[in-house]
Amino acid sequence: MITAGIDCGSQNTKGVIIKDGKVVAMALLPTEFDADLAAQKAYEIALEKVGVKKEDVSRLAITGVGREIVKWGDTEINEVGAAARGAKFVLPETDTVIDMGADSCRVIRMNEDGSVMKYEVNDKCASGAGTFIEAMARALQVKTEEMGDFSLRHTKELATNAQCVVFAESEVISLIHAKETREDIAYGVHMGIANRIASMIRRVGLTDHFTMIGGPAYNKGLVSCMSKVFGREIVTPENNQFISAIGAAIFAAENQ
Amino acid sequence: MAEIEKVEYWRWTESNWKNPEIPDWHGSLITAGVDIGSTSTQAVIMADGVPYAYSNMRTGSNSPDSAIGAINWAMQDTGLTLEDITYTIGTGYGRVNVPFSNKTVTEITCHARGANYIYGPTVRTILDMGGQDCKAIHCDEKGSVTAFMMNDKCAAGTGRGMEVIANLLAVRVEDIGEMSFQVDEEPAPVSSTCVIFAKSEATKLMRSGWTKEKVLAAYCHAMALRVVRLLERNGMELDFAITGGIAKNIGVVRRIESIMGIKALKPTMDTQIAGALGAALIGKELVEKKRAKENQ
Numbered sequence: 215m216i217t218a219g220i221d222c223g224s225q226n227t228k229g230v231i232i233k234d235g236k237v238v239a240m241a242l243l244p245t246e247f248d249a250d251l252a253a254q255k256a257y258e259i260a261l262e263k264v265g266v267k268k269e270d271v272s273r274l275a276i277t278g279v280g281r282e283i284v285k286w287g288d289t290e291i292n293e294v295g296a297a298a299r300g301a302k303f304v305l306p307e308t309d310t311v312i313d314m315g316a317d318s319c320r321v322i323r324m325n326e327d328g329s330v331m332k333y334e335v336n337d338k339c340a341s342g343a344g345t346f347i348e349a350m351a352r353a354l355q356v357k358t359e360e361m362g363d364f365s366l367r368h369t370k371e372l373a374t375n376a377q378c379v380v381f382a383e384s385e386v387i388s389l390i391h392a393k394e395t396r397e398d399i400a401y402g403v404h405m406g407i408a409n410r411i412a413s414m415i416r417r418v419g420l421t422d423h424f425t426m427i428g429g430p431a432y433n434k435g436l437v438s439c440m441s442k443v444f445g446r447e448i449v450t451p452e453n454n455q456f457i458s459a460i461g462a463a464i465f466a467a468e469n470q
Numbered sequence: 471m472a473e474i475e476k477v478e479y480w481r482w483t484e485s486n487w488k489n490p491e492i493p494d495w496h497g498s499l500i501t502a503g504v505d506i507g508s509t510s511t512q513a514v515i516m517a518d519g520v521p522y523a524y525s526n527m528r529t530g531s532n533s534p535d536s537a538i539g540a541i542n543w544a545m546q547d548t549g550l551t552l553e554d555i556t557y558t559i560g561t562g563y564g565r566v567n568v569p570f571s572n573k574t575v576t577e578i579t580c581h582a583r584g585a586n587y588i589y590g591p592t593v594r595t596i597l598d599m600g601g602q603d604c605k606a607i608h609c610d611e612k613g614s615v616t617a618f619m620m621n622d623k624c625a626a627g628t629g630r631g632m633e634v635i636a637n638l639l640a641v642r643v644e645d646i647g648e649m650s651f652q653v654d655e656e657p658a659p660v661s662s663t664c665v666i667f668a669k670s671e672a673t674k675l676m677r678s679g680w681t682k683e684k685v686l687a688a689y690c691h692a693m694a695l696r697v698v699r700l701l702e703r704n705g706m707e708l709d710f711a712i713t714g715g716i717a718k719n720i721g722v723v724r725r726i727e728s729i730m731g732i733k734a735l736k737p738t739m740d741t742q743i744a745g746a747l748g749a750a751l752i753g754k755e756l757v758e759k760k761r762a763k764e765n766q
Contacts, residue, residue, distance in 0.1 A: 379625075
């Protein structure tokens with residue numbers, strides 16, 4: 215059986231094809247201004263990669279903020295459900311998922327059977343999301359992808375205070391003027407985010423098997439800061455940007 | 471290659487003023503208040519409790535220099551020197567960095583006292599909209615603080631948030647208020663919680679064909695909603711007055727009035743000097759008390 219999932223996020227749109235319980239194709243492209251077009255393209259690219267026709271797909275599920283715009287799927291699932299299913303699929307021992315996107319962050323605690331026990335969402339403020347890291351990278355004149363490596367090379371435990379992206383930009387600039395190194399500032403930025411996520415974790419309860427998904431999970435500096443704050447290993451699956459799309463495809467298979 | 475002029479849209483006009491009714495001062499007591507805020511610094515000089523001169527300028531990277539710059543600019547046409555000032559109070563977040571101050575007082579106390587002077591003793595609720603924070607203050611008929619609540623964690627609802635949108639839309643920050651009313655009908659607000667989200671919403675709206683005026687209306691609306699939530703949590707008691715830089719932005723002020731169904735008192739002086747004015751007044755009272763004690 216072939217099912218498909220599209221995760222139409224605020225920054226990137228991801229398409230995934232699952233065949234007989236295996237991920238066979240993945241595609242990612244920027245959502246930009248036309249979420250519907252991005253979803254169509256992501257779907258078509260994924261289908262093409264594995265040589266599957268639309269007619270061969272039993273069911274297609276849409277998730278992500280764009281699911282309110284993309285209405286041609288067979289079904290849809292919210293971001294929490296998709297993230298939980300996807301994380302459980304790639305790492306079955308997962309009991310808490312940290313799903314960090316460009317504009318939002320979710321912490322989802324799961325029951326043993328993979329159903330959602332409780333969750334916390336921050337989508338009102340960019341302070342715990344990928345956008346925050348991007349803005350700080352700009353202020354530091356470092357590529358977003360390099361932030362992790364810079365942070366890992368830190369030599370002192372620099373603390374940052376600002377929560378708001380706008381105030382944090384000014385703080386980073388002041389720290390540069392105070393001759394702090396970019397490595398230490400990057401570390402301070404990541405610790406700030408980790409502490410904010412920690413307060414979400416506290417509200418759902420601390421467990422043992424954390425899985426972090428979403429683009430910022432590629433950032434090893436951030437992941438290391440989070441491990442430090444939680445006192446737990448944070449596992450990041452391969453292809454962590456695609457986990458929610460995978461979850462959507464699994465959901466599509468469930469409801470046959 | 472043609473040189474492109476880089477306009478700093480966020481820049482607001484600095485100013486200084488001297489009371490024309492007091493051409494040459496021969497009074498007995500000169501006090502000063504210096505309010506070093508995150509964004510702006512004001513110095514107010516009072517002569518026997520009457521505003522004599524003031525300055526209002528940007529806070530530089532060095533707070534003591536800003537304090538000295540502000541007091542010198544205020545004194546510019548008065549013939550006064552620092553030695554003529556009997557008592558100076560520093561206030562604002564940089565209050566410990568006023569090198570010539572005799573005392574520091576928090577900006578909340580000073581703003582309430584200053585608003586009481588500017589707007590009269592009927593003021594009970596003051597909304598101070600600063601560069602990087604926003605405060606709802608309650609006070610009694612003497613201008614003493616009875617309760618307050620503040621947001622200093624988030625740029626939404628602060629002058630900094632307004633600067634971000636001024637730069638994004640390339641509109642001078644001082645023109646935003648007027649422009650935001652040049653719309654056929656009031657649009658729905660953009661995100662009122664996060665400046666970053668509001669900024670990306672504004673970009674999307676511009677690309678979808680909205681005019682700058684309409685985006686500004688949606689943004690001013692969002693900012694008004696944001697501060698109204700703070701006011702509602704703190705409770706509203708009339709009369710109501712707004713101080714700080716955003717009090718000059720009618721796009722936000724009128725929308726706050728319309729959401730809450732009340733009118734803010736009309737300012738008679740620069741709304742940004744309320745803190746420094748309050749500080750100078752408190753200084754005058756302290757000196758008078760001390761002198762009264764000595765004369766006993």
